[in-house]
Amino acid sequence: MESVAIEREIGAEPQRRGRAIVLTSGKGGVGKTTTTANLGTALAERGARVVLVDADVGLRNLDIVLGLESRVKYHVLDVLEERVDLDEALVPDKHSENLRLLAAAQSREKDEVQTAQMEALIAMLRERFDFVLIDCPAGIELGFRNAIAGADEAIVLCTPEVSAVRDVDRVVGLLGNRFKPQLIVNRLRPQLVKRGKMLSIDDVNGILRLPLLGVIADEPEIIITTNRGEPLALRKENPTGAAYHAIAAKIAGEDVPVPMPPAAKQTLLERLTSLFGGGRS
Amino acid sequence: MSGRRIVVTSGKGGVGKTTTTANLGATLAKRGRRVVLIDADIGLRNLDLVLGLEKRIVFDLVEVAEGRCQLRQALIKDKRFESLAILPAAQTREKDAITPEQFAAIVEEASAHADYVLIDSPAGIEAGFRNAVAGAAEAIVVTTPEVSSIRDADRVVGKIAAGGKPIRLIVNRLRPEMVSSGEMLSVEDVCDVLAIELLGIVPEDEDVIDTTNRGEPIALREAGRLSAIYDKIARRLEGELVPFTTFDRQGLFNRLMGALKAG
Amino acid sequence: MIEFLRRIFGQRGSSATAKERLRLVLMTDHLELSPDMIETMKRDLVDVISRHVEVDRERIDVTFERQESTLAMLANIPILSVGRPSANGNGKHEGRAPSPDGSARTSKPKRVAAQTGPGAEGQAPPKRKRRRRKKSPPAPATAPAAG
Numbered sequence: 001m002e003s004v005a006i007e008r009e010i011g012a013e014p015q016r017r018g019r020a021i022v023l024t025s026g027k028g029g030v031g032k033t034t035t036t037a038n039l040g041t042a043l044a045e046r047g048a049r050v051v052l053v054d055a056d057v058g059l060r061n062l063d064i065v066l067g068l069e070s071r072v073k074y075h076v077l078d079v080l081e082e083r084v085d086l087d088e089a090l091v092p093d094k095h096s097e098n099l100r101l102l103a104a105a106q107s108r109e110k111d112e113v114q115t116a117q118m119e120a121l122i123a124m125l126r127e128r129f130d131f132v133l134i135d136c137p138a139g140i141e142l143g144f145r146n147a148i149a150g151a152d153e154a155i156v157l158c159t160p161e162v163s164a165v166r167d168v169d170r171v172v173g174l175l176g177n178r179f180k181p182q183l184i185v186n187r188l189r190p191q192l193v194k195r196g197k198m199l200s201i202d203d204v205n206g207i208l209r210l211p212l213l214g215v216i217a218d219e220p221e222i223i224i225t226t227n228r229g230e231p232l233a234l235r236k237e238n239p240t241g242a243a244y245h246a247i248a249a250k251i252a253g254e255d256v257p258v259p260m261p262p263a264a265k266q267t268l269l270e271r272l273t274s275l276f277g278g279g280r281s
Numbered sequence: 282m283s284g285r286r287i288v289v290t291s292g293k294g295g296v297g298k299t300t301t302t303a304n305l306g307a308t309l310a311k312r313g314r315r316v317v318l319i320d321a322d323i324g325l326r327n328l329d330l331v332l333g334l335e336k337r338i339v340f341d342l343v344e345v346a347e348g349r350c351q352l353r354q355a356l357i358k359d360k361r362f363e364s365l366a367i368l369p370a371a372q373t374r375e376k377d378a379i380t381p382e383q384f385a386a387i388v389e390e391a392s393a394h395a396d397y398v399l400i401d402s403p404a405g406i407e408a409g410f411r412n413a414v415a416g417a418a419e420a421i422v423v424t425t426p427e428v429s430s431i432r433d434a435d436r437v438v439g440k441i442a443a444g445g446k447p448i449r450l451i452v453n454r455l456r457p458e459m460v461s462s463g464e465m466l467s468v469e470d471v472c473d474v475l476a477i478e479l480l481g482i483v484p485e486d487e488d489v490i491d492t493t494n495r496g497e498p499i500a501l502r503e504a505g506r507l508s509a510i511y512d513k514i515a516r517r518l519e520g521e522l523v524p525f526t527t528f529d530r531q532g533l534f535n536r537l538m539g540a541l542k543a544g
Numbered sequence: 545m546i547e548f549l550r551r552i553f554g555q556r557g558s559s560a561t562a563k564e565r566l567r568l569v570l571m572t573d574h575l576e577l578s579p580d581m582i583e584t585m586k587r588d589l590v591d592v593i594s595r596h597v598e599v600d601r602e603r604i605d606v607t608f609e610r611q612e613s614t615l616a617m618l619a620n621i622p623i624l625s626v627g628r629p630s631a632n633g634n635g636k637h638e639g640r641a642p643s644p645d646g647s648a649r650t651s652k653p654k655r656v657a658a659q660t661g662p663g664a665e666g667q668a669p670p671k672r673k674r675r676r677r678k679k680s681p682p683a684p685a686t687a688p689a690a691g
């Protein structure tokens with residue numbers, strides 16, 4: 001095993017294998033990139049070594065959400081086409097020392113990446129990191145297939161809207177038996193749910209029937225954090241920041257309750273209460 | 282005289298392409314135009330859902346392309362309007378099930394008997410996007426005032442501009458109060474960066490999701506503020522010079538109500 | 545200067561930061577998407593400089609560097625020879641001593657050790673002409689009346 005150790009970078013342990021988790025949804029704009037950045041940050045803050053892989057060739061955004069856009073020198077295709085070593089392409093995060101970014105190629109197309117290449121790349125990353133989070137592009141074509149290649153776990157993101165639910169349903173079908181995806185419901189607005197103007201968590205998961213990993217409320221602060229390039233998970237005192245940490249804890253295997261916005265809990269409770277004959281309608 | 286063929290696209294997903302296509306189409310139909318809406322998002326169709334027509338799908342875009350039915354058999358007439366029809370996408374196929382040339386031919390056929398053909402593009406810049414653009418002579422790019430959306434919009438503007446088609450911008454989901462407090466890019470900021478002609482500004486509205494869930498485009502709510510905005514966009518599209526609504530802290534609603542009362 | 549800018553951005557909220565970042569990231573994106581334009585720029589640059597001094601066209605190096613709040617183009621252009629200044633200010637053609645056989649004299653280009661191997665010992669470090677040019681901002685848009 002000594003010869004194997006010599007080939008690895010200092011600090012990596014050849015025998016361990018990190019977890020490779022793809023974040024996907026089908027529908028665009030439901031928060032995959034934001035969630036990848038924030039969960040990555042939260043996991044890194046817990047001491048895990050984390051790498052975030054932007055699989056959205058041609059439309060990269062993970063870099064800008066992390067505030068790293070000016071530090072990206074090389075991208076995935078530079079590594080896959082052997083112009084640079086993996087090390088040179090891994091961008092250290094500004095805020096979390098255990099976090100690295102592997103950026104997408106902005107000027108290339110998704111069909112320039114072969115599925116087998118992605119599998120090999122993720123396998124390589126798993127040897128060096130505890131968590132490999134893959135930010136999947138919108139859609140269900142080659143970009144999606146490349147993003148899930150090499151992953152062994154999947155998190156699906158859904159907003160409480162019929163189109164998103166429909167798309168997630170399609171994606172879960174395409175993920176097939178290899179994955180047992182967990183669900184994050186994103187951008188919930190409990191007050192709208194209460195007024196009957198938005199689907200509830202139950203409405204969404206009644207159709208999808210997936211293990212619920214967490215529910216995140218719609219948070220205007222997210223826009224501000226993207227403006228600044230400072231993920232909200234850096235602020236545990238913010239309820240949404242805290243939610244990301246709770247989800248990270250769950251991912252890491254801690255037995256914590258499914259994080260949920262307090263108002264949503266209230267709504268569920270009220271509905272349960274009225275169901276069983278008590279309380280106001 | 283065949284109709285205008287316009288693609289509605291964005292690069293980034295989730296910024297409001299489908300909502301815009303549905304509402305703009307509905308508004309144009311309200312104004313008496315003959316409108317055909319085409320969903321180019323093969324595999325992840327949603328235009329039908331947003332218009333509440335999902336239960337009436339018999340044939341889809343790919344079946345038309347493969348010659349298994351005529352275009353007119355696949356078009357679903359929206360009963361709420363004299364002249365609005367949609368061509369749904371296929372749900373169980375992929376975007377390469379149709380070539381750009383086939384798509385362009387279908388769009389052309391649709392435009393022979395319509396004043397407007399609006400094409401709802403999928404997210405991204407791959408085959409689905411290329412198909413959608415191939416069918417169009419003009420483009421509307423939709424973006425939200427957020428960094429990632431604008432960056433992606435810039436990419437698609439670059440791609441479309443290469444083909445020489447006129448491109449116009451809709452800034453969607455604007456939150457005027459956040460712009461005022463300096464926490465959201467303004468429409469002016471967005472226009473500075475993208476440098477394309479502005480077609481419309483649509484503020485964030487919590488009712489939009491509800492209307493999507495019900496399949497009732499918000500443009501149909503006569504008293505609603507968004508219906509007035511989509512009307513302005515339709516008028517601009519038709520060549521009218523319509524001043525842009527100024528959004529301020531006071532709230533668009535109050536101003537519009539004031540204007541309506543004043544007649 | 546940076547502190548000043550930070551205070552301004554801070555006072556104006558995150559949208560000012562966002563706009564700056566967006567402007568810069570789009571510049572970088574556009575450059576990444578235009579390798580042809582970069583080649584043309586290199587050629588044009590070298591053509592212009594060559595009118596004044598003799599340069600080594602084979603060893604031109606152009607990179608783009610992100611600097612605080614701007615993007616800079618850095619060009620490393622090795623100079624082969626600079627003619628003696630003449631009355632009309634043209635240093636290129638005049639004042640160059642012809643060699644005995646009438647052919648033009650050439651000298652080996654030397655680069656500062658940053659990227660290449662060590663030059664000949666005992667010689668003065670070569671001149672390195674650096675040209676910093678800010679990329680021009682995107683064209684102004686038609687200003688809408690919206691607030």
